[in-house]
Amino acid sequence: MQELELKNLYDDFRDGETIKAYARIIAEDAKKLEKPINIMEVCGGHTHTIMKFGLPQLLPKNVNFIHGPGCPVCIMPKERIDHAYVLSMQDNVILVTLGDMIKVPGSNGSLQDARAKGADVRFVYSPMECIKIAQDNLDKTVIFFAIGFETTTPMTAVLVQQVIKLKVPNILFHINHVTVPEVMVELIDSRDIHVDSYNNEIDAFLGPSHVSVIAGSKIYDKFPKDYGRPVVVTGFEPVDAMQGISMIVKQFVEKRCELEIQYKRVVNHDGNLKAQELINTYFEKMSLFRWRGLGNVPDSGLKLKDEYAQYDAEKVYKSVLPIAEIEDHKLCICGDILRGMAKPQECTIFGTACNPTTPIGSCMVSSEGACAAYYKYGNLI
Amino acid sequence: MTKTITIAHGNGGEENNELIKKVFYKHFENDILAKSEDAAVIEDGKLAFTTDSFTVSPLFFSGGDIGKLAVCGTCNDLAMMGAKPKYLTCSVIIEEGFPTRDLEKIVKSMKKELDINGAIVVSGDTKVVPRGSVDKLFINTTGIGEIEYKGLSASHLKDGMSVFVSRDVGTHGATIFAAREGIELESTLQTDCASLYPEVKKLMDSGIEIIALRDATRGGVSAVLNEWAKSSDVCIEVTEESIPVQEEVRGICEMLGFEAVDLANEGTFVLCVAKKDEEKALEVLQETHKTATLIATVSEQYKGKVILNSSWGTKRFLDLPTGELLPRIC
Numbered sequence: 001m002q003e004l005e006l007k008n009l010y011d012d013f014r015d016g017e018t019i020k021a022y023a024r025i026i027a028e029d030a031k032k033l034e035k036p037i038n039i040m041e042v043c044g045g046h047t048h049t050i051m052k053f054g055l056p057q058l059l060p061k062n063v064n065f066i067h068g069p070g071c072p073v074c075i076m077p078k079e080r081i082d083h084a085y086v087l088s089m090q091d092n093v094i095l096v097t098l099g100d101m102i103k104v105p106g107s108n109g110s111l112q113d114a115r116a117k118g119a120d121v122r123f124v125y126s127p128m129e130c131i132k133i134a135q136d137n138l139d140k141t142v143i144f145f146a147i148g149f150e151t152t153t154p155m156t157a158v159l160v161q162q163v164i165k166l167k168v169p170n171i172l173f174h175i176n177h178v179t180v181p182e183v184m185v186e187l188i189d190s191r192d193i194h195v196d197s198y199n200n201e202i203d204a205f206l207g208p209s210h211v212s213v214i215a216g217s218k219i220y221d222k223f224p225k226d227y228g229r230p231v232v233v234t235g236f237e238p239v240d241a242m243q244g245i246s247m248i249v250k251q252f253v254e255k256r257c258e259l260e261i262q263y264k265r266v267v268n269h270d271g272n273l274k275a276q277e278l279i280n281t282y283f284e285k286m287s288l289f290r291w292r293g294l295g296n297v298p299d300s301g302l303k304l305k306d307e308y309a310q311y312d313a314e315k316v317y318k319s320v321l322p323i324a325e326i327e328d329h330k331l332c333i334c335g336d337i338l339r340g341m342a343k344p345q346e347c348t349i350f351g352t353a354c355n356p357t358t359p360i361g362s363c364m365v366s367s368e369g370a371c372a373a374y375y376k377y378g379n380l381i
Numbered sequence: 382m383t384k385t386i387t388i389a390h391g392n393g394g395e396e397n398n399e400l401i402k403k404v405f406y407k408h409f410e411n412d413i414l415a416k417s418e419d420a421a422v423i424e425d426g427k428l429a430f431t432t433d434s435f436t437v438s439p440l441f442f443s444g445g446d447i448g449k450l451a452v453c454g455t456c457n458d459l460a461m462m463g464a465k466p467k468y469l470t471c472s473v474i475i476e477e478g479f480p481t482r483d484l485e486k487i488v489k490s491m492k493k494e495l496d497i498n499g500a501i502v503v504s505g506d507t508k509v510v511p512r513g514s515v516d517k518l519f520i521n522t523t524g525i526g527e528i529e530y531k532g533l534s535a536s537h538l539k540d541g542m543s544v545f546v547s548r549d550v551g552t553h554g555a556t557i558f559a560a561r562e563g564i565e566l567e568s569t570l571q572t573d574c575a576s577l578y579p580e581v582k583k584l585m586d587s588g589i590e591i592i593a594l595r596d597a598t599r600g601g602v603s604a605v606l607n608e609w610a611k612s613s614d615v616c617i618e619v620t621e622e623s624i625p626v627q628e629e630v631r632g633i634c635e636m637l638g639f640e641a642v643d644l645a646n647e648g649t650f651v652l653c654v655a656k657k658d659e660e661k662a663l664e665v666l667q668e669t670h671k672t673a674t675l676i677a678t679v680s681e682q683y684k685g686k687v688i689l690n691s692s693w694g695t696k697r698f699l700d701l702p703t704g705e706l707l708p709r710i711c
Contacts, residue, residue: 007628016692054695099707116385125708378698
């Protein structure tokens with residue numbers, strides 16, 4: 001077998017001619033659309049691809065994007081960031097988390113600020129690193145502040161499994177894992193009486209494909225069937241995204257409403273059953289998880305099962321963790337942006353008071369948030 | 382300014398600029414400092430003068446060590462002002478318990494690099510501090526160079542000029558990231574850490590009119606281009622496809638969610654010349670590195686901004702890197 005080089009994984013999927021060819025197909029098909037369509041790319045990774053590669057510049061005026069809530073850092077409500085901050089400030093605690101979680105400001109500051117004040121805060125690329133950190137620091141408690149959608153949940157589950165198997169005595173978990181389909185339902189059919197989600201303008205979804213590598217495309221079955229919204233599970237390279245958009249436009253032109261997979265090279269209907277089993281062994285649904293900018297979303301969060309309560313930092317440190325909900329700045333319109341009712345530029349503090357260095361709202365927080373992507377890559381059309 | 386200093390304030394990007402302006406420039410204000418070049422030009426343009434402190438983890442890495450960095454860094458800052466590095470000082474702060482053998486290894490590698498530049502260390506200082514007060518070893522070097530080519534400046538770029546990189550970009554940053562604890566990546570990458578004076582000398586001797594030179598250290602090529610665009614009030618239009626990046630560096634960037642142009646280099650510079658000197662410049666640069674290439678032209682489209690043009694006809698801003706570089710989550 002020929003050795004697969006890393007570049008084979010992305011080179012062809014960034015080919016200028018292929019991208020232009022898809023732009024022509026979409027433009028041709030879009031002429032037959034009866035009305036403009038709004039496609040929500042649920043995942044922050046897609047938002048990033050779309051903005052970084054300038055895809056809106058290639059699309060006809062009647063095909064629009066609505067940027068979704070699929071950014072695990074952006075959706076974290078301030079009170080949970082405060083949890084991380086407070087935990088990191090406890091004596092003999094090493095707080096470990098992933099990537100740009102350490103930049104997000106809570107009401108006392110970010111984990112970066114905590115680190116500057118002397119807290120031991122570390123970021124890892126793989127949660128399994130926690131075991132080494134714990135073994136090297138047996139006199140301390142390592143708390144893994146777990147974040148992410150279905151994509152990263154199995155990594156946390158494996159860590160729980162290994163902590164139990166290896167009897168690592170000093171690792172606890174603060175679980176903030178959330179799930180995609182529940183928040184998609186919230187956006188088009190909210191059960192919150194304060195939200196008139198029937199106002200939303202989402203006509204179709206680009207499904208986050210890495211989520212489906214784990215959970216399968218089956219998690220989106222209900223959207224075409226019960227909610228009349230086509231879903232195309234799509235990869236993250238620009239050619240993938242353009243092909244996914246083209247598949248959605250074709251569904252509208254041909255008056256179909258289906259679940260399709262563009263990212264066939266890794267996604268199937270059932271997903272990774274082993275990973276799903278692992279998740280179900282250690283985690284269960286939380287009845288409500290509060291999303292920054294969106295509010296309470298039923299069944300959208302995960303927590304450690306009661307039988308693993310001894311590993312749950314939220315229980316072990318219950319007495320010091322703040323419980324009050326903290327609202328975002330009143331000028332921030334992230335909720336509207338996430339519901340597809342506004343674009344970042346319509347916000348009065350976008351790029352001025354709120355910018356990537358001092359973010360005020362959730363969408364500016366992580367590089368995958370819609371506001372951060374607009375700010376970084378500019379809007380040159 | 383935030384109430385406390387965070388790692389982000391040392392990133393070579395936006396927060397770093399803010400710290401320098403709001404704290405140091407505010408109190409130290411003078412005309413020479415205000416030029417904010419790689420090295421200060423003093424004594425009627427005869428001498429270049431600069432200083433730099435070095436801290437890197439790990440101290441020894443593929444293709445170099447902190448000693449090599451400490452000499453290259455300061456000598457390169459001088460070379461970027463068209464100066465020949467001549468005299469350096471060397472101050473070290475050593476953590477109690479540091480192995481003498483490692484220290485000697487580091488000093489030897491400093492000496493080797495000094496020879497390449499034709500410079501000497503003429504003064505120095507050592508401090509030893511209790512365990513935990515510094516992370517193993519910090520080195521500061523200060524250097525004086527004799528200016529051989531006058532008038533280089535970040536504020537002289539004009540419409541139509543051409544911008545080159547001297548080799549493929551991002552290797553130092555990628556090497557350090559791959560070697561860091563917590564990111565288990567096997568790679569054969571080597572840092573680009575190198576003394577640039579010999580190559581700059583070739584450019585100066587070739588008869589090309591050099592407009593600006595800058596080594597793309599912290600903040601990478603994007604920081605240099607943004608600084609030039611702002612200082613000269615021009616637009617720099619980069620052809621994205623033309624930016625040379627080694628496969629392995631690209632692979633690391635793809636996995637961790639970085640852009641090679643944001644990663645630090647320690648032996649890569651950006652060069653601006655007039656259009657007429659384009660061919661000659663490329664020829665001279667490629668004598669040292671085959672990967673040297675033209676990446677951008679100067680225009681007036683969006684003044685003060687850097688634009689990336691894609692091969693499929695879209696464009697976007699290439700912004701200054703902000704915050705600490707952190708690997709992506711999924």
